[in-house]
Amino acid sequence: MIKLSAFNNSLIEVRLIEGRDEAYINVNEHYFSLETGIKLNISSALQEGVNLLNFKVKTYSLPERIIRGLVSKDWCGRFELYIDGKLAGTYRKNGGVFMGSCEYTVAEIELNININPPGPTQEELLRQIINRLQQIPGMTPANPTDVQYSTPYLILKSNIKIHTWKNLAGVDHVFLIDPLERCRFAGYVGWIHAQKFYQTLQKI
Secondary structure, three states: OEEEEEEOOOOEEEEEEEEEOEEEEEEOOEEEEOOEOOEEEOHHHOOOEEEEEEEEEEOOOHHHHHHOOOOOOOEEEEEEEEEOOEEEEEEEEEEOOOOOOOEEEEEEEEEEEEOOOOOOOHHHHHHHHHHHHHOOOOOEEOOHHHHHHOEEEEEOHHHOEEEEEEOOOOOEEEEEEOOOOOEEEEEEEOHHHHHHHHHHHHHO
16 A cells, blocks of 8 residues: 555545556546546545555456457556655556456555645745744844853744843844754843833733
8 A cells, every 4th residue: 555645735646557357446436437638536535544555457348358459468557646745755556457347556655634734934934933923012133152152041942942032221132043053033122112022922
């Protein structure tokens, strides 16, 4: 069993690259017949959580194989699975043909549809926090080297840290530290804005 994941807004497509006899896919309880070279969107048959995809080939009866010129050829199936337009896997099998019609499984896939979209990247998260800090009333750029006097105030996702420091004049400073211990933002506010300053930090 092959296990894959996708998000609920993903476009899930299947394409038959090569198939002798009848190639098709079962998605949960839905049946999709496939034509060589044509992508087929199967998203409508998917549900939140675990979905079962079975890539199959069904051999024709002996008279039908004779008519189609396949009597001396093995059955085969080569399928491609696409998630959001990107190739997620290629699956191929072939084998000998017995008298009469038979079904063969080329691949079994367990596709987990996750309802939660991906969160922001580390850089996106840093930019969001910097933007919120810059919007604090009275925020003024500070000297990043003063981070050496600060102490941790908050530790956020991905080990992003917010440090604070109150200098001898009682002015509140804030420093945003990335996981590599680099200061990505330094600022301070005057006494009049101190309450809003700490309220914003708590909201972050």
